Amino acid sequence: MKRLRLITERLAEAALALSGSVSSLAILLIIVFLFREGLGLFGSSSVEKGYALCVHSSNPVEQLTPQQVKQIFDRELTDWREAGGRQGEIVPFRFDELFSLYSEEELGEDGELLAQRLGEVIARTPDVIAFVPEEYLPRGNRAVKVLPAEKISPSAFFGGREWLPTATPAPQFGVLPLIMGTVWVSLFAILIALPLGLGVAIYMSELAGARIRKLLKPTIELLAGIPSVVYGFFGLAVLAPLIRETLHLPVGETAFAGSLILAIMALPTIITIAEDAMRRTPLAMREASLALGATPWQTIYRVVVPCASSGIMAAVVLGTGRAVGETMAVLMVTGNAAVMPHSLFQPVRAIPATIAAELGEAPAGGAHYQSLFLLGCILFAITMLISVSAEYISGKNSGKEI
Amino acid sequence: MTMNKKTEQKIAFALFRLLGLLVAGILFWILGFIIYNGIGVISWEFLTTAPTEGMTAGGIFPAIAGTLCLVAGSVALAFPVGVMSAVYMNEYAGNNWMVRFIRVMTNNLGSIPSIVFGLFGMTLFVNTLGFGDSILAGSCTLGLLVLPLIIRTTEEALKAIPGSFRTGSLALGASKLQTIRKVVLPMAFPNIVTGLILSVGRVSGETAPILFTVAAYFLPKLPDSLFSQVMALPYHLYVIATSGTDIEASRPIAYGTALVLIVIVLLMNLLAATLRKLK
Numbered sequence: 001m002k003r004l005r006l007i008t009e010r011l012a013e014a015a016l017a018l019s020g021s022v023s024s025l026a027i028l029l030i031i032v033f034l035f036r037e038g039l040g041l042f043g044s045s046s047v048e049k050g051y052a053l054c055v056h057s058s059n060p061v062e063q064l065t066p067q068q069v070k071q072i073f074d075r076e077l078t079d080w081r082e083a084g085g086r087q088g089e090i091v092p093f094r095f096d097e098l099f100s101l102y103s104e105e106e107l108g109e110d111g112e113l114l115a116q117r118l119g120e121v122i123a124r125t126p127d128v129i130a131f132v133p134e135e136y137l138p139r140g141n142r143a144v145k146v147l148p149a150e151k152i153s154p155s156a157f158f159g160g161r162e163w164l165p166t167a168t169p170a171p172q173f174g175v176l177p178l179i180m181g182t183v184w185v186s187l188f189a190i191l192i193a194l195p196l197g198l199g200v201a202i203y204m205s206e207l208a209g210a211r212i213r214k215l216l217k218p219t220i221e222l223l224a225g226i227p228s229v230v231y232g233f234f235g236l237a238v239l240a241p242l243i244r245e246t247l248h249l250p251v252g253e254t255a256f257a258g259s260l261i262l263a264i265m266a267l268p269t270i271i272t273i274a275e276d277a278m279r280r281t282p283l284a285m286r287e288a289s290l291a292l293g294a295t296p297w298q299t300i301y302r303v304v305v306p307c308a309s310s311g312i313m314a315a316v317v318l319g320t321g322r323a324v325g326e327t328m329a330v331l332m333v334t335g336n337a338a339v340m341p342h343s344l345f346q347p348v349r350a351i352p353a354t355i356a357a358e359l360g361e362a363p364a365g366g367a368h369y370q371s372l373f374l375l376g377c378i379l380f381a382i383t384m385l386i387s388v389s390a391e392y393i394s395g396k397n398s399g400k401e402i
Numbered sequence: 403m404t405m406n407k408k409t410e411q412k413i414a415f416a417l418f419r420l421l422g423l424l425v426a427g428i429l430f431w432i433l434g435f436i437i438y439n440g441i442g443v444i445s446w447e448f449l450t451t452a453p454t455e456g457m458t459a460g461g462i463f464p465a466i467a468g469t470l471c472l473v474a475g476s477v478a479l480a481f482p483v484g485v486m487s488a489v490y491m492n493e494y495a496g497n498n499w500m501v502r503f504i505r506v507m508t509n510n511l512g513s514i515p516s517i518v519f520g521l522f523g524m525t526l527f528v529n530t531l532g533f534g535d536s537i538l539a540g541s542c543t544l545g546l547l548v549l550p551l552i553i554r555t556t557e558e559a560l561k562a563i564p565g566s567f568r569t570g571s572l573a574l575g576a577s578k579l580q581t582i583r584k585v586v587l588p589m590a591f592p593n594i595v596t597g598l599i600l601s602v603g604r605v606s607g608e609t610a611p612i613l614f615t616v617a618a619y620f621l622p623k624l625p626d627s628l629f630s631q632v633m634a635l636p637y638h639l640y641v642i643a644t645s646g647t648d649i650e651a652s653r654p655i656a657y658g659t660a661l662v663l664i665v666i667v668l669l670m671n672l673l674a675a676t677l678r679k680l681k
Contacts (some may be wrong), residue, residue: 005577012579013494019486020495023553024507026546030518033525199421207418216422218675223429225667227607228516229636230660233643234432237653264428271425297411318513325515327610328636332644352517352610359521359614364529376521380514387513391506 030380038374041157044367045149047169052134056126057145061085064147066156069170072129080127088127094169095132111136119144131169152367157374163338163349165358165368173371175378177340181348184255184341185330186323189262193319196263197270198312204271205278206300224268232332235261240333247345253335255348261329266319273318277311278304314394321386325379327352351375433664440661443654449662452622457642458651462659464622468632471625472616473605475541476548481598483545484552491553492560493582512550516610519547523615536629540616547611548601555597559590596674603670607663609636635663 046066047053053069055061061084064072071077073092080088098107098117107113119138122128138144152173160174200220204213235257243260244252281304289299305312335347336357349357355372362368447461454460487504495501523543533539563586571581587594609617617637625632639659642652 009577009579013490016486016490016494019483020490020504022483022487023511023549024504026549027507027511027514029526030514030522033522033530034518037525196421196425199418200425203418203422207415208422212422216426218671219426219429222668222671223425225603225607225671226432227609227636227663227667229607229609229640230436230663231432233639233656233660234435236643237656238435264432267425267428295407295411297414298407300414321513325513325517327515327517328640332640352515355517355521356610356613359524373521373525376518380518383513383515383518384510387510391509 034373034377034380037370038377041152041173041367041370041374042154044152044370046152046156046171046367047131047149048171049366050134051131051169052137052149053129053131053147053169054122054137054144055129055147056122057143058126059085059145062147063150066150066152066170066172067162070162070164070167070172073131073169091125091128093121093125093128093130095130095136115139157371161340163354165362165371171367173367175371175375177338178349178351178354178375179378180341181255181334181338182324182350182352184344184348185258185262185334185350186320188255188259188344189266189323190316190320192259192263193266193270194316197267197315197319198274200267201271201274201278201315202300202305205275206296206304220268220271223264224272228265228326228328229332231261231265232329235329235333249345251335251347253333253347254345255334255341256344258330258334258348258350259344261333262323262326265326265329266323269322270315270319273315274308274312277308277315280311281307310393314390317386317390317393321383321390324386325352325383327356331356351379355379436657436660436664439654440657443658444661448658453620453655456648456652457620457655458648459655462635462638462655462662464624465633465635465638465659466662467624468616468618469606469635471537471632472540472544472612472634473602475537475628476544476605477598477602479541479545480549480552480601484549484597485556485594487549488553488556488560489582489587492557493578493586508550508553511546512554516547516608519543519611520614522546523611528615534629535614535616535618535631537616537625537632538628540612540632540634543611543615544605544608547608548604551601551604552597555600556590556594559593559597560586562593563589592677592680596677599670599674599677603667603674606666606670607636609634609640612637635659635666639663 047069053064059080061080064083068077068083072083072090073094075092077083078090080086080090083090095118098114098121101121102117107117114136115138118130118132118136119141122130122138123141123143137146157173157175159176160172161176162172162174163177164172200216204216208216236253239260240252240254240257242252243249243254243257285303285307286299289303290296294302330350331353334350334353336349336353337347338349338354339346341348355375358368359372362372449461449466450463451461452464453462487508491501491504495504520543523539523546527533527539527542528535531539533542567585567589568581571585572578576584612634616631616634618631618633619641621631621633639656642659643649643656
């Protein structure tokens with residue numbers, strides 16, 4: 001009997017310890033799975049999977065960067081000289097053009113002559129560059145030279161200024177516009193939310209009576225509880241039209257609208273943490289300040305706020321974390337244009353919103369899919385950094401208590 | 403000094419009062435806007451029928467049912483694990499590096515953006531474990547998301563129990579497990595339930611984690627197993643607000659859906675607040 005009880009106790013403790021490790025395990029798994037998918041991007045080819053680029057064998061060009069390929073097919077780069085070849089106007093050729101050049105009979109009933117015809121086209125056009133499925137490559141044809149597909153490099157990913165993940169033949173995975181979008185939207189959200197939140201925190205901790213505090217506290221908790229998609233809907237239905245009309249913009253869905261919504265969403269975090277920090281200011285310090293003849297306001301900004309400064313810092317950092325990771329509200333109100341932002345009053349696209357908007361359409365395992373996971377990794381790293389630094393800051397704060 | 407310090411104080415304090423009012427005003431603006439526009443849409447029919455005519459008419463019943471499934475599933479997974487985890491941290495492990503590590507990890511888990519949970523749920527639950535887009539995959543993802551909230555509230559509830567109760571129980575010859583089961587947990591129960599209620603509110607509003615793990619664009623039938631896809635309220639609101647067949651025509655439905663979501667969150671907050679007061 002006693003032994004049985006001992007065994008149950010031991011088993012229960014083991015089960016409890018196991019549960020205790022779940023959150024650590026989850027983080028570990030998130031890291032493993034996210035990075036496994038995301039880092040796969042750097043091994044994959046910059047040309048769409050299953051396709052190849054080929055030129056005439058007399059063409060001296062051996063390699064093209066993804067950006068050059070994109071420019072060629074967009075007709076922005078028109079002469080081979082600009083791509084490191086000899087003079088001659090580039091003739092971009094897409095596979096489907098074959099069907100307008102040849103009749104069905106010439107291509108063969110089951111398409112068995114496709115490769116041969118393709119070889120003919122390339123052989124008679126010395127300045128051609130063709131984008132074709134690998135299975136129809138005219139392999140035996142001496143006039144055809146296949147360009148090796150370049151791998152997507154970390155520098156192209158982190159330094160690229162173009163995010164065109166579905167462009168053919170060369171999708172562009174430049175993450176800078178998305179990072180800048182996130183930075184702009186979050187930065188201005190915090191710039192709006194910080195003075196507001198700090199003011200309310202001072203009001204709640206120093207000025208408001210117990211009754212008002214009792215009313216304001218649940219109000220702020222409610223503000224934190226409203227789902228982000230409802231904020232997004234509110235921004236879409238109210239803020240965006242309001243901004244468009246008052247500022248006479250072509251569209252209201254701008255970085256500014258996103259910042260406003262994010263500011264409202266970050267307010268509860270900032271207010272709660274800053275207020276807690278201010279309340280922890282020892283009474284003795286306030287009394288000493290008042291006894292020296294300072295007014296309550298002077299006491300607040302010379303004693304209470306400096307004393308709570310690291311708590312306020314933590315509030316700002318955590319508020320930023322909330323803003324950076326917010327998905328739905330930003331997705332719904334910022335207009336989602338993946339371009340480098342130049343002003344607050346234009347549509348931008350943030351990292352989380354990009355993942356939410358594009359993952360559904362990205363084929364699993366492809367470069368686009370992997371690039372979205374890599375965005376997830378970036379987001380994960382940023383929020384981890386924020387979370388750890390907030391812990392460090394508030395850890396310093398608790399050591400300062402008297 | 404150019405300004406009298408009394409005047410300065412008056413101006414500053416007036417400003418702070420104004421800011422306090424402003425924040426309350428923002429909340430009432432948002433709530434008022436949604437309640438004002440949504441209340442006319444809510445009817446028994448709206449709550450109990452499926453969407454019709456390309457989601458521009460009819461109700462939102464499948465979305466409500468789907469959200470209920472997800473709430474039940476995720477809480478059923480996260481609540482026991484969260485409570486046990488908190489019991490281990492507070493009752494078994496002392497204040498050693500292990501507990502500090504778990505606490506830091508729990509905090510970090512709580513700070514990960516919801517879209518990252520969505521990505522993770524998609525690779526692990528949907529693809530690697532082969533659950534597919536299903537209630538099970540969605541519940542697992544949402545369960546991980548609310549785990550930190552449950553652990554934190556349970557830990558606080560356990561910390562509030564004075565140590566004398568534990569020593570008293572142990573002195574009477576009860577084992578540690580018995581003490582926890584018969585003394586500590588029942589006493590902490592109301593506060594633990596508060597955490598449960600808050601996590602129900604949180605789960606019912608999350609969109610990003612379910613985008614790629616469970617949510618269906620339009621599926622006017624009830625789920626028949628753990629492996630079926632469902633519609634969900636927050637995703638439904640997102641869909642009809644941004645990409646429905648006719649955005650103008652489906653606006654009233656969007657207001658109604660937003661109102662239902664807000665009412666759920668309000669109710670949960672209210673319930674949690676009352677429970678806290680009862681103690």
